[in-house]
Amino acid sequence: MDLAVSEPVTEDTVDMRDLAESVGFLTRLAQVRTYETFFEDLGAHGLRPGEFSTLLLIGRNPGIRQGLLAQILRIKPAHMTKLIRAFEDRGLVERTIPDNDRRSVQLSLSDAGRAFIEDHREAFARHEINLRSTLSESELRTLKQLLRKYVGFEWEETR
Secondary structure, eight states, X not given: OXXXXXXXXXXXXXXXXXXXGOHHHHHHHHHHXXXXXXXXXXXXXXXOHHHXXXXXXXXXXXXXXXXXXXXXXXXOHHHHHHHXXXXXXXXXXXXXXXXXXXXXXEEEEOHHHHHHHHHHHHHHHHHHHHHHTTSOHXXXXXXXXXXXXXXXXXXXXXX
């Protein structure tokens, strides 16, 4: 192997052959880009991607069990507990323990939580538009379909 350097390596000349075909590498870069865009678009609102997603799901599914929410979002139960406590401290989420299962915790948005989602819904929609800006509608549909399939997310658009 020749280790001699003929010209400096630049962003335009980096040999990406092995990684350009790696699903793991490409999804990681996609996640990094998504998070960068999220913070550019919504960072001023004090929002973080995982937090906003969690609040959106609780809002769509009042009474969802905390354990199920953690499972769906693939968040460790200990981290979910910490996140929900932080939401409670901010007055965004209410926890209830059902009489028929004292080990379970059900979650709902408080009035402040519903207002928080409504106050940031437009900014979140603009963020989604920004993410899509490099793809055609057909490419976007294909990407979402493939990502849902890849992660095992069975969802029909009629829901």
